[in-house]
Amino acid sequence: MKYPRALDDLLESFRKYPGVGKKTAERYALHTVTKFSEEEIDEIIGSFQRIKTEIFDCPICGNITDQNPCYICKDDSRDKSKIIVVEESKDIIVMEKMNSYHGLYHVLKGAISPSNGVGPEDINLSSLMERLKDDKIKEVILATNLSNEGETTALYIRRILEGSGIFVTRIAHGIPAGANIEYADEVTLSKALEGRREF
């Protein structure tokens, strides 16, 4: 069966979401058409439009926000001597859930990967350098992903901060908390050993 044009367009829009395949997109689209009231559809359209007009990147840290600057950059009670550098805004949400870090953040909006056409100039790096001119900042904590791209990015930032007097650290990787050593695979274990600390 062929769907009406508008339904087909909606289906294609849903397919743009990560993890949504053809079948799921079809279900969402049909659900929208058959189960939602006109008010509900207006509500959804309204939320999408508000995202376009109200949400933007914080000019200081790059985090998504609806106020300038974002609630973290604005918060005077935060420790302004530390910056955690992450790849995406969603990483901040995870970090904030820890409830144990009270410093600042910086969102790179990507990671360096020449094979994906992303160089150092294509991520939000120059604004980080600009922020680091502030003497108050003593430590940069590199929390990019532990993938090859994340590692390239972290190493790159470390290199350009050499001699700046800023203390550069990298999040550790290894055995998950509460895990038993005997169940860790050999690769994880050797990474954990590499990153061992004085005790």
Added chain:
Amino acid sequence: MKVKNLNLSNFRLYETFKISFNDHINIIKGNNGQGKTTILESLYFLGLTKSHKTNNDKDVIKNNTQYAKINSLINFNKKDSQLSVVISKTGKKAKYNQIELSKLSEYIGILNVVMFAPEDIELIKGNPQLRRRFLDLEIGQISKKYLFNLQNYRKILKERNNLLKSMQQKQVKDFILLDIITDQLLGYLDDIVKTRKDFLNKIAKIAILKYQEISKSNDQLQIKYIPSIDKNYKTEFLSKYQYDIITGSTSYGIHKDDVEFYLNDKPAKAHCSQGEIRSIVLSIKLALIDFIKSIKGDFPILLLDDVLSELDEIRQNQLLKNININTQVFITTTNIKEINLAKINNYKIFEINNGQIKECIKDEPNL
């Protein structure tokens, strides 16, 4: 390790195929083109998630079908386990006791496989790529760390080559990034070179003895690892930065390694007869069996694809003598008479005809 049974669906010519194997020797006889090799290919795929015949996995999917499936009950460490591999047009997935493993590297090596096929003489005579493939497949089936390093090396090599190409067009070149990606590459390279060296040393030590047994001689077989680079990595790489940018590719690295074989100090490629080359390859395969046994505590399965009949009687007997009674073996042949059955006990013979298989009764006079 024992493969107790094998179920294929849509694997090459087989729409469905079922067979239960003997614990020791399995002889599969049949004319050419009847699907003998395909059975060995599927066993190889079951263990290593690759074909020995093709680099394109999709080739094994039966025409006009969506996916091929290999399902098997194996016995390892006195325990039965279910293995399955599904090959579709978009990729392949492996299951261990019905649980899908997120990474193939977690699966490879559960069932260890050593194969000896006619085309294996190319290991000596063919291009270096085949020898690197040999290293990666064989080390990969015993070391997850090696697979991990290899996978990352390939990813970073791709990043590096892309960076080099993009640097060609830039007025101001970012040497910091090149330096960092080079360091990342070297981190994996060092480990891979050491592992390859160590592996070949160990194999060489066993293979020299195997060769003397098979050939009943005192001939000296030597296996030499020729790494494209094995010291002063950073200095060597640095000296090629400009050259690498011009060519847009990486001059040194494990993707340029090679292995050389010598018999009595003479290069095997140029000086050895066909028979000698076959014996060298056979010695290496037998050495692999012992080596895998020493690491995994059990023998890999051995696949002999149409090679027994190509060996003379002495070599054939030496090979059969070398096979431990606890090793499961799969032999294909067009002519059963060329196999010295008197030297084997505990075997089953299967006959294959146009994709149909049946077990032969041993007393049949026309065997």
